[in-house]
Amino acid sequence: MSRWKPDAEGRLIKAAITLFDAQGYDATTVAEITAAAGLTKRTFFRYFADKREVLFSGAHELQDRWLGGIEAAPAGASPMSAVSAGLDGVIDLLAGRHPFARMRSRIIAANPELQERELIKLQSLASAITAALVQRGQPVNAATLAAQSGVTVFHVAFARWVDQDDPAAFRRLTDESLQELRSVVAA
């Protein structure tokens, strides 16, 4: 085992997700995760406050990507176009992570405490998107409605994406979900 370990964070995430999925989240210890990754507990706690945070450490990156897309949208874009531009960036980010996303969804679905955490993260994402739209001069109601709709479309499309086998289908599923949201609220 070499002393220099590149991408310690990525290896810890991969080891944790694999163990959580194989033997259960509650049954897995930090010691097992670090052993599987060939790293120390000290290294683990440099990246994560606890084992739960391994599952949610990607939320920050996802949010940055989404907000970056909103920021880069043309000044005159409607709130929903800006939200969709942000979501486009998220789709690019997640495209290569289909097997990981699928395992992670399974782990979270099996644990009510993790489901609560996931919902809170999604709502915190919606709040950040609302704030970014208000920053662009949108009224707070339109901003809130567009942000919540964007997060709902993402959530529905994501569930469909991990539930099927084609990693490239995420964009199509997102477009379909947005289209379906339009029909549903219009009816």
Next chain:
Amino acid sequence: MSRWKPDAEGRLIKAAITLFDAQGYDATTVAEITAAAGLTKRTFFRYFADKREVLFSGAHELQDRWLGGIEAAPAGASPMSAVSAGLDGVIDLLAGRHPFARMRSRIIAANPELQERELIKLQSLASAITAALVQRGQPVNAATLAAQSGVTVFHVAFARWVDQDDPAAFRRLTDESLQELRSVVAA
């Protein structure tokens, strides 16, 4: 003080909300709540697991009302019409509780832990609405999108309702929010 105390639950809620709002949620004890209501701690714990649950005990009634409205909607109603029918019942339920709702919103807005709890309750409401729509034969995606949209409209309209002085405005604010959601997602 008479031994027979009608509506102990309602009096405990009223006393708790008033104290939380006046002196802060964290600073208020169950002993203070029961003293203000003229009741015992034993009575308190017959109704509530802890002081936090006083703020969320109405969620069950709200959800029952919403699901009852969905159940009573015509068989051929679109998912969004069924969701709106449920929301109509909720508006009737809350109509007389404007001062209470306003204090409660203020208490929750001041405390991140209560905000998390509120979001989880709203998401649990959205899940129950989704299940009720699926029960009526709606596909799960349309059901999820309609349920989330309904809860978003409710949440936005509720925030506007407690932020202004007319208790009778809730229905109008709900209609406006749904109309605005339609424009936002169509744009």
